[in-house]
Amino acid sequence: MxxxxxxxxxxxxxxxxxxxxxxxxxxxxxxxxxxxxxxEDGPGTNPEELIAAAHAACFTMALSFALAAAGHSDGQLDTRAEVTLDKDGDGFSVTRSALTLTAKVPAIDGGEFAGIAANAKANCPISKLLNCEITLEYTLES
Incomplete structure (x- = not known):
């Protein structure tokens, strides 16, 4: 633990x-x-920005380890997470985390990559923690 x-x-x-x-x-x-x-646009951070950073980092690391387990040894993964905070009654709720990934993984089939990426999205610990819609868009570059 x-x-x-x-x-x-x-x-x-x-x-x-x-x-x-x-x-x-x-x-x-x-x-x-x-x-x-x-x-507003004031200086500093906020909880949603920190959640976005945690989600991007967690997903990217999960995907990296999943690709390595599938036999891939080289690549670059760049992930942006955008967390949406919406009004919810008298308060607010995080309603969405949108992951956008650009990946460079030599010699990987697009179908294999899609499956590994979807699994990483579903199984990274921060994805499991979030009680909201999680989307993933990716670009696989050669």
Whole structure:
């Protein structure tokens, strides 16, 4: 079992509050977040951006390992995740994570790649965690 952690602090309340996020391994060290970075174009990060980063990284790593297990030893995978936050009653919900992948994997058949990519999408731990629509579009370059 692997356990990771992060800490968030929010000082002040509502739109006037300001938050900071720290991760156990230091990738985020007091990174700011708040209303402006979540709902406007303010500086800092926000929870949905962090979910997008986690989903892109998790899916890409899952696909990399699946391709290696299928006997492929070289390639490049570039994934963008776009997480959608929609109004839901009095609150909000993450309703979609759209993965867009550009892959360069020498000597792979398009059908084989499609199957491996779909399996990686369905089985990466962050995909399993998300309770929303997950889409995958990809381009396989030679």
């Amino acid at each position: 692997t356990v990771n952690s992060a800490t968030a602090r929010y000082e002040g309340l509502g739109k006037d509050g300001k938050g900071h996020i720290w991760t156990k391994r230091g990738a985020l060290d007091g990174e700011p977040y708040g209303f402006a970075s979540r709902f």
